Amino acid sequence: MSTTSTTEVEIQMGVEINEIEKELTFQFEYIPCSKGSRDFYGQQNEPDTEDRMEFLAALDEDGEEIDVSNRDVECAREQAFEYLYNG
Numbered sequence: 577m578s579t580t581s582t583t584e585v586e587i588q589m590g591v592e593i594n595e596i597e598k599e600l601t602f603q604f605e606y607i608p609c610s611k612g613s614r615d616f617y618g619q620q621n622e623p624d625t626e627d628r629m630e631f632l633a634a635l636d637e638d639g640e641e642i643d644v645s646n647r648d649v650e651c652a653r654e655q656a657f658e659y660l661y662n663g
Contacts, residue, residue: 582607585629585656591648600642602652603632606660629653 583606590599606629612622631653634644 583660584632585660587652587655587659589648589652589655591634591644593642593644598636598642600644601635602644602649602656603635604653604656605630605632606656627657629656 585604585606587602587604588599589602590597592598607627609627612620615621631649634642634648634652636642
């Protein structure tokens with residue numbers, strides 16, 4: 577499979593933690609789609625992949641890692657894809 581370059585994406589988003597609203601920075605690694613390898617006759621040896629946005633961390637204003645809900649991660653992931661695709 578060919579090597580693909582990744583891009584780090586940061587999204588600022590407000591979330592509620594223990595009934596307190598906090599502004600967090602969600603860090604993701606964007607991995608673009610890639611075409612799987614093919615043999616001499618064009619038969620696929622490895623599958624194609626889709627774009628992925630891997631969650632790395634959610635940080636508070638002091639840079640401390642914060643545990644967040646899956647719902648908050650998915651919401652931030654959607655914003656990260658929108659940021660990449662729409663600028």
